[in-house]
Amino acid sequence: MIQLLGISKNVSQEIREKFNIRSKKLKEEMLKLREFLNEVVVISTCNRTEIYFNCDNTEKEVIDILFNSLNWECELKKYIFHIQDDKVTKHIMELASGFHSKIVGEDQILGQIRDAYEMALEIKSINGPLQRLFQQAITCGKEFKNETKLYEIPVSYSSIAVNKAINQGVKRFMVIGYGDMGSLAVKYILSHNIEKLYIVVRDKSSVSDMEDARVEVINFQEKNYKLAEVECVISCTSAPHIVLKEHELDEDKEYLLFDLAIPRDIDESIGLRENSELYDIDRIGLIDEENKQLRKERMESKRYVIEKHIEEFSEWYSLRQITPHIKKLKEAGNQVASDRITTYNNKFSTKNHKELANKLIKSTSDFYVNRAIEVLKEEKLKGCEEECLRIIEKIFMNVQN
Template identity: 55%
Template sequence: MIQLLGIRKNTGVEIREKLTLSPKKRKEYTKELLQYFDEIIILSTCNRTEIYYNGSLKGEESLLKIFEVLNWDIDLKENCFYLDERDTIKHLMEVVCGFHSKILGEDQILGQIKEAYSLAMEIGSSNSELQRLFQEAITCGKKFRTEGKLYEIPVSSASIAVSEAIKSNCKKIMVIGYGEVGSLVVKYALSSNIEKLNLVVRTVEKVTNIYDERVEVMTYDEGREIINEMDCVISCTSAPHLIIEKRHINEEGKDIVIFDLAMPRDVDEKIKDFSRIKLFDIDEISSIDDENKNLRKERMLQYKNIIKEHINNFCEWKNLREVSDIIKSMKKNSSKVINERQKTFEHKCHDKKDIEIAEILIKSTSDYYVNRAIEVLKEEQLKGHGKECIKILEKIFLKEV
């Protein structure tokens, strides 16, 4: 059975960072969880950690096993939610369309779900129902954004951070980290009227796609040396430890606005002690009122029928999958009967042309009735009468004579 364990909405950042999984650990934990479940896909972003799994271990028992494998504090269990199969399917389709994002309809979640799915395929942790569910969800997310034209109303933590920086008249901006979020921050910042952008990364040589003269790429140590000269700092790494500590910030100097888009957090909250520092974490950034928020919400609700369509697609696939074995048996038995009838005819007729015509007629007649029976079986399965139909078809097509 497909199930989901996730962190509750509105759980504080100080709790969420204790329940995050670093990219390096995700493979390791996925492989460990496969010892207890048939399929595993882990979705871990700055705003959410969700474990999608398929197996016979269910409910509370499965939840406890996941906490044990991930080394999570069981006392934090109340901050998590569990969904059964039906609600998990609905939840994933809504998530991929941005309905459960702190910033409603943000664009990054589709890419993050693709990344989680790709990792699962790479390590072989999804090869059946979860695989199909994520394929359907990704298709749903693409269609939702294309038909809803959400790109006309852009909004994301990256765009909000840059927008607030520009409103505060920040001209010198430092961006720490150049992953998916960091690259968006750089893109938005360079499209604005800024004077300088210092991009701080672990390996300078890997940044080869920026040609803007306002950009200087540097190491972490180099970035910390000039951080006090910045108007704004936007940090968005995937590091498991603090990137900016209190010791890196001078108590005196000009005002600096710092946006911490990371989870776990990149910036030590103690720097708030300095009056020159204005620090926003991911939750505070998400709560900033954006003029596009209501427009996007209204647009998204208009296209929610796309989610229902893809939920139905997956449920229909799963429903029909349950009768796939009987369909295979019917086709196999049909081939056996055709072969027997053809051999019988060959023994009674020695004209090669007549034999070829007879083989075609025998096969086409058998295929007609078997295919019609399969159509009826699928129809009855979707109506909830599959078991009764199977019993009848087994007597007709599979009973030994």
Template identity: 50%
Template sequence: MIGVLGVKSNVKLEIREKLSIIQKHYDSCLESLKEVCDEVLILSTCNRTEVYFNTSKDYEEIILEIFDRLHWDKNYIKYTFHYENEKMVDHLMRVICGFDSLILGEDQILAQIKDAYEIALQSKSVKKDIQKLFQMAITCGKEFRFESKLYTIPVSSASIAVNEGRRMGARSFMVLGYGEVGSLACKYILSGSFDKLYIAVRNTSVVNIDDKRVEIIHFNERQNFYKDVDCIISCTSAPHIVVHSAELPEKKMVIYDLAVPRDVEESIGCMKNIQLYDIDRISLMNDENCHKREEIMNSNKYILDKYMQEFLDWQKIRDISPEIRKLKKCGEDVYRKRYKTFKNKKYTKDTDKLAEVLLKSTSNVYVNRAIEVLKEEQLKGRLDECLNIIQRIFYVGE
């Protein structure tokens, strides 16, 4: 059984935090999950936590074992969903194309799934069905975005935060963290009008932006610059709070917390002159392009169906792989036996005649057996089905 265990999207943020997996813990979590799953891949983003797996165990057993391995409270099982086989494949295709995102059609999920797949490959936690499925899903996601041209109307939590910050009059920004979301937020800030951008990172050498308005600061120095910014966008992978109320100046400011677990102390939302938006509130913000994206995406949904069917067909064909190998071995045995005869007799016989005899005997091996099977099936009253198969095999080109 291939399946997925995920956290429901309508669950409150404080619950999702308890069922999140920080990226730096991926490797250790995968190693632990590999002990209970034949294959496993973790997808954890600001809006979703999902574990894709392949197992011979039943649903109840594997779900409990995953919760144990991830040290999750089993009382929270009610906040999760589970899909198997075809429903799981359909779910993944919808996710990678942006149909299942809180921000419809958001353009980060494809890269996030690619990263999750690469981590699973490096950890050797995928090797069969899950590996093939994610290869096809990533190809599907790329084709879907190319054909639908969603890149012409990009949207993400980072873009919404930057656009909303600008709409509220922000001219100076601070971005905490420079991972995928942080770098994307910086990209959106740089693409528009602004006065100053501070980028707070633990390793300042990872950022290389040639713009006099941009200042790279060490993460531990961030509090010194809060007084100089109108908007903070926090998107670290820290497992704890990084923005505390006691550190903030008494000035008008808007803060967007894009992290799960949250980066920003919840009480900050009650501070005078400060507006705080967590990932759930950001996802609910009005997006004027939402309806346009929905129409475009629905018109290209056939791409998802195509790749889903391709994977299901691959699974069916893979089930007969042992028989295909047997057929190939039979063919190899027939060929080697006659080739050995040819080598032994090519200098003692007329080679043209010898080749004719050996070629005819090769075809007779299969033709004579087909005739015998045809007779047997006629006697059993199953001629039509057998004849159809034999015609498809032997009557090629007629």
């Protein structure tokens, strides 16, 4: 049974932080969960913690397993949701297409789903229906992206932050962290007419491909010396602690700050300064409502893409349940052919006769077995496979009912 445990919508950033699984520990945690579950994939981002798994345990059993294994506090159970089978299929197809992103239509989640899938493949935590589901979801997300062309209405955390800063006349930036969000922010910033951009990283060699003259890569020790030169700070590290404190800022200087990290990178008290404006992920999500609505309308008009992929996976998953019966049918067909060929060979010694007999008998057997399989699949999709299977087994496998 395919199941999903996730964090309910509209849960505050403070609560989401309690469920966050750090990227460095993700493989370790998935391997621990794999000991109890048939398959498992974890999507853990700054906005989302979702655990997809395949097992036959009850809802209560799996929730207890997950909370115990991940050391989550029991009182947090009221903030989760748990769904199964068809609802999981619908959820992940919509997720891959951007329907559940904090900023609707944001396609960064598709890359995060792909990363989670590839990690699960690497550690061998998927090898069945869940593997197929993620393959289908990634394909769905790609097709949906191509159909909707949402890049014509650009919205993402990084682009919102940069666009707001540019609209306020900012020319000098600092980006702290150079992961997915950081690199996107840098890309957006450099697409505008800016004067200076400092990129703060722990290891300067991680930004070795940066050749723009406006860019200077610095380490955390140099950060404080450069803060007095910038107007806007965008922080998006994976650090478990605050990386920008109030006392590090020039007290007489105005700052526009965007904290795109979970847990938070920027000291909340900075937002209380009269000469500073601080946006965290929740506040950024409120920006650009008009673009959001336009994206929603375009996405809804292309929902048929999602419905198609849901149907394709559901058919595969349903037919998968009769795979053992199909195998038995093929074995029975092979046995019928083998028996007839043996009988024919005993009667005719001429080589040409034998070859002809082999082909004729095998093709006859294949024809009827393949037709039986085809009918069984059709009846399965109609929900009428039981009676059909009873008849086929009686004909081909001599099963008496």
